[in-house]
Amino acid sequence: MKLHEYQAKGVFADAGLPVPDSTLAATPEEVVAAAEEIGYPVVVKAQVQVGGRGKAGGIKVAQNADEAREAAEEIIGMDLKGLTVDQVLVEEAVDFVNELYVGVTMDRTVGKPVAMVSTQGGVNIEEVAAEDPDAIVREHIDPAFGLHPYQARRAVFEAGVPRDVANSVASVLTTLYQLWDDKDATEIEVNPVMITSDRDVVCADAVMNIDEDALFRHPDLAEMEEEAAEDELEALANDYGFDYVRLEGNVGIIGNGAGLVMTTLDLVDYFGGKPANFLDIGGGAKAERVANALDMVFSDENVDAVVFNIFGGITRGDEVAKGINEALESFDEIPKKVVVRLAGTNAEEGMEILNTDLVTVEATLEDAVQRAVEYAGEEAN
Ligand code: GDP
Ligand code: MN
Secondary structure, eight states: OBHHHHHHHHHHTTTOOOOOOOEEEEEHHHHHHHHHEEEEEEEEEEOSSSSSSTTOOOEEESSSSHHHHHHHHHHOOOEEEEOHHHEEEEEEEOOOOEEEEEEEHHHHHHHHOOOOOOOOOOSOOOHHHHHHHHSEEEEEETTTTTOOHHHHHHHHHHHHHHHHHHHHHHHHHHHHHHHHHHHHHHEEEEEEEEETTOOOOOOOOEEEOOGGGGGGGHHHHHTHHHHHSSHHHHHHHHHHOOEEEOOSEEEEEEESSSSHHHHHHHHHHHTOOOEEEEEEEOOOOOHHHHHHHHHHHHHHHTTTTTEEEEEEEEEEEEEHHHHHHHHHHTOOOOOOEEEEEEOOOOOOOOHHHHTTTTTTOSSSHHHHHHHHHHHHHHHHH
């Protein structure tokens, strides 16, 4: 789960990290009211989960009420890399002289968390990483001991952070690692950490990803989940307890088991189609879950055809077939063609139950995928 900037900054503030004063707003009136309260200049920042909001026009500095209103009118409702901006963060502007990059993530090649520091922070850290990887100093962490203060200081000095703020930056890094550990984060990134003309250190941006499987340990974070979900269908999938990822194609895919769904995605690609989603309905899928899954995939307007790939183990083919029938019978007109491949436990019973007026049944996975790609192609033309 990826938190919005304002959510992550709330978590940062609770942990004692230095963040600017800020207020969330959804209308130009709210923006101006918040700006008056905070005092000018303020920064108006789009709250959508894409990188590079600054470059894309989603962040504007305002010196007075007129400019705040103008910034709000421009940013609220704008399309930022495919997402509509509904909310902005109105924030005390920081008068900065340097921008640093600071982050904590898991280094899977080493099998340890790693803290990272660079003095080349700001908007182009990806370019820095690609062109001048040595400009990012990495310090691996033994999770049994945490990030020792001396390690944080070493990383900060090696990166070339100015001496007079080195201790403050090191302490930001130590706290970020503690947060990463305490909150079961998979990634924390602060780009930029700003050094002000008064030599203060401020976390001006905040990215925080939380391991969803650990959310049960963090009721406070779990409460943020709905707000954090950027995509309506992904939010719905959360409610249903499905593993769902929206993709860019037009062939809807439903299967039980992550490997099976991945295989189906690959086959769609192999047969010249483009998957619209990854949707794993899990083991032991009962009729109702199947109906929910179909409902979800149908409500994705990019989908032109759907392929069901079910391998019965715990999941029984007849249950799945009942679910598919129930779901499809509830429509006056079925919105997209559905192709089904059933194998494994009770597959024969399932195939008999399936209403072939409503679905196309194929005996092999290859045939089913090929057929769905064909249907999707016809529908798209
Ligand atoms: P991102 O582009 O989505 O990563 O958003 P950031 O929050 O990192 O902001 C991008 C850039 O906007 C920063 O690197 C700054 O140059 C500028 N910016 C953000 N906040 C402030 C601020 O408080 N004052 C000033 N002057 N510039 C800011
Ligand atoms: Mn940033």
